[in-house]
Amino acid sequence: MERVEGRHYFHDLAGMAPKERLDQAGIEKIRVMTSYLSGIHSLKKESRALYWRKLRDTVGHGECLMGVFDTYPDGVLTYEQMAAIEKKCLDWRARLKPRTERLCRVHGDFHPGNIWFKNGSEFVLLDRSRGPWGEPADDVTAMTINYIFFSIKHRGDVGGAYLEALKLFFREYEMYSGDAEITKVAAPFFAFRAAVVANPVFYPDLTPKQRSLIFRFCNGVLDDEAFRPEEANSYLA
Numbered sequence: 168m169e170r171v172e173g174r175h176y177f178h179d180l181a182g183m184a185p186k187e188r189l190d191q192a193g194i195e196k197i198r199v200m201t202s203y204l205s206g207i208h209s210l211k212k213e214s215r216a217l218y219w220r221k222l223r224d225t226v227g228h229g230e231c232l233m234g235v236f237d238t239y240p241d242g243v244l245t246y247e248q249m250a251a252i253e254k255k256c257l258d259w260r261a262r263l264k265p266r267t268e269r270l271c272r273v274h275g276d277f278h279p280g281n282i283w284f285k286n287g288s289e290f291v292l293l294d295r296s297r298g299p300w301g302e303p304a305d306d307v308t309a310m311t312i313n314y315i316f317f318s319i320k321h322r323g324d325v326g327g328a329y330l331e332a333l334k335l336f337f338r339e340y341e342m343y344s345g346d347a348e349i350t351k352v353a354a355p356f357f358a359f360r361a362a363v364v365a366n367p368v369f370y371p372d373l374t375p376k377q378r379s380l381i382f383r384f385c386n387g388v389l390d391d392e393a394f395r396p397e398e399a400n401s402y403l404a
Contacts, residue, residue: 171291173283180279180313184321186328197335199288205343208303210272218270221301222263225359226256232359238368252358255389259355266352273301277309303346304353311336312360315399319380325399334396351393361385
């Protein structure tokens with residue numbers, strides 16, 4: 168494999184903790200990431216079977232929601248709490264099944280550890296996962312859940328530079344892609360990513376309260392008709 172150099176985007180996320188606003192470098196990095204995603208997502212494919220598979224895998228695949236929940240130690244969530252989230256995602260699956268025209272080329276694991284910035288806003292992308300075709304919201308939520316996660320971890324809410332980054336990412340992605348439906352389809356993909364970042368196997372340093380806030384966010388988004396980035400804190404109530 169080709170050897171690459173750079174610093175992954177987790178460094179930037181940690182650096183946002185004391186900031187109330189994004190600096191210009193942070194804004195530019197979000198712009199290049201959203202521009203990149205809109206570019207790869209512009210390649211569409213007609214296949215009901217592939218789109219339905221993506222929806223099914225997001226809920227039931229061993230590496231996705233149900234599989235991640237199966238790695239949870241007992242006592243983090245009850246089985247009933249896990250099942251409630253899974254059932255909501257099944258309802259979302261039925262809601263999204265008619266939207267097969269959204270199938271496009273995706274990365275599949277567009278999270279901060281796979282995005283290494285080299286000079287300024289130039290980045291290298293690693294570790295494409297789970298097939299080349301899917302729903303754009305999978306890539307968008309894989310990144311944006313981290314603004315929620317890091318903000319809850321460092322602030323106890325969704326605010327400061329993290330909230331600005333969350334709103335900017337969705338705004339810039341919609342501008343570049345023209346995808347006005349992205350917030351209307353994001354919920355089950357956010358649920359999968361929330362289960363990842365709240366997992367004590369992956370992130371053992373989270374407190375029970377912080378995990379509880381992540382799951383409040385998860386359930387709040389699933390209960391809403393569309394994700395509202397500017398109202399992210401309302402999902403924690």
